[in-house]
Amino acid sequence: MSDFSKQDIECVLEEAKKFKRFSKAQKNRFLEDKTIGTLFFEPSTRTRLSFSTAIQNLGGKEIGFAEAASTSTAKGESLTDTVRVVEKYCDLMVIRHPLNGSARLAAEVSCKPVINAGDGSNQHPTQTLLDVYTIQEAFGRVDGLHIGFVGDLRYGRTVHSLANALTHFKVDQHFIAPPELGLPDYFKKEITKKGLVKEHTNLEDTLPELDVLYCTRIQKERFPDPLEYEKVKDSYTITPALLGHGKKELKVMHPLPRVNEISYEVDSTPHALYFEQLANGLPIREALLTLLCNAQKEERK
């Protein structure tokens, strides 16, 4: 996400607005004659399906895989070699991988553009773009908002990505977590240099200040020690009663999947924004795919 300037973010959001308005018939030729490689080395439901749907909606073709077990990776093939194979068959690659920095490596190795669809606990830029889009759509602005993060701030790539992107805007960022799940020191130092950051341990006390509460799942798969996970796995649950301590306009976001961080009763309250957020994944990914394929065309000219 650090590769994106504010103008880059705004450009994608503007483009996504158009795609949200377009009918299927209006957008089904944007990726005509284009083949997109989707390389999912790690499980994914939303990101993979929204990329697949976006490719279909835009009239493109998709090749790729949904799990590494069915590829030569299972035989020990390196990521570098897999990328060199797939780039021969496609015009652009979307990659999700459990290791941090994998998408950057893929982009360096490949002569085709690469979209990072999540690299371990590092970054998840397309999720971030749809998060910022959702906030802007719900409030009509991003500047001036108080945005709180709760959950797995240590290993949560969506948190790191979004917090990074929000430093381009005039927002107050609040991080609420027990010490075991707090932001990594290096990351905290980096974003503190760029924007206003406050740390809290009590969600109920912090809630009245917030316009947005961004929740994340405590990710069992990222904990090096399973005992550490057991200690923190039920650190918080968002309920309608808890949200009663917040502003009437408070919106709750979550990149999903949820386990038990948000009770199902919240779904029917006006606070729940996570299903709109989920739906915005499609126009954002349609916009990104189109922008990148067009940029390639421009380069060739």
Added chain:
Amino acid sequence: MKELHIKAIENGTAIDHIPPGRALKVLSMLHLPLQATISMAMHVDSRRMKKKDLIYAENYELKEQEIKKIGLVARNATLNIIRNSEVAVKQKITLPETIRNAITCPNPACITNHEKIPSDFELKDNPLEAKCHYCERVILEEKQILENLK
């Protein structure tokens, strides 16, 4: 008469003004070839630094990547390339902006610890910081950077 702690060299590299106690670190990091005859002095009196270390590598001129590596552990050291007993090149060693294949990323989930690729770090001074180009993890402590030198 100037007291010499190490015999002067006719051809090769002399690294002066190494912070006291760092010469062994510099040598262990450089992996110099056998053709280089190495002499070293530690805790030598210095007017500028009070105490300093020195390394002479006879018959070997350091390469750019090696000079960059020294910048990590001995910033402000002086590098002299000696040819026919004359100083042909003299330069102050500074911290490079980036360094490849010199630091092992301490993040076990970093792609550089799983693929056969060189690590790549962006460096900042005051205080010293090293940011992995791939996983974006920042090493904030000099001690940790030195512990992870290759």
